[in-house]
Amino acid sequence: MSTKNPCISLCKFDEEICLGCGRSKREIKSWKKMEKDEKRSVLAESALRLIKLKGASRRKKK
Template sequence: MSALKDPCIGVCKFADDVCLGCGRSKREIKVWKKLDKDEKRAVLAQADLRLLALGATGRRKNK
């Protein structure tokens, strides 16, 4: 298992099956704890792209 921190920021509002807080899909949120480090990194990269596409700041707000 991985030590990557769960990206949830407690917003949990969805648009087209994508959380506006963390950028993950509902399926990705559900399986997060079972993913290995490389899979989590891939999910986080996709989540960032989704947030940008949606114009949502989500977890990227403090960057």
């Protein structure tokens, strides 16, 4: 798995999570200092967050 920075230059946040890449503000700030294994873990978690965020946006707002 690649550990390339997942930023797509869409830096808009829902709470603490970026809607573009799915990472938290903390993860974004510390990305360059992370080891490859930690980056892989963050990438997996961020992918799941994006799926959840996209599912939540489909719900009708009351």
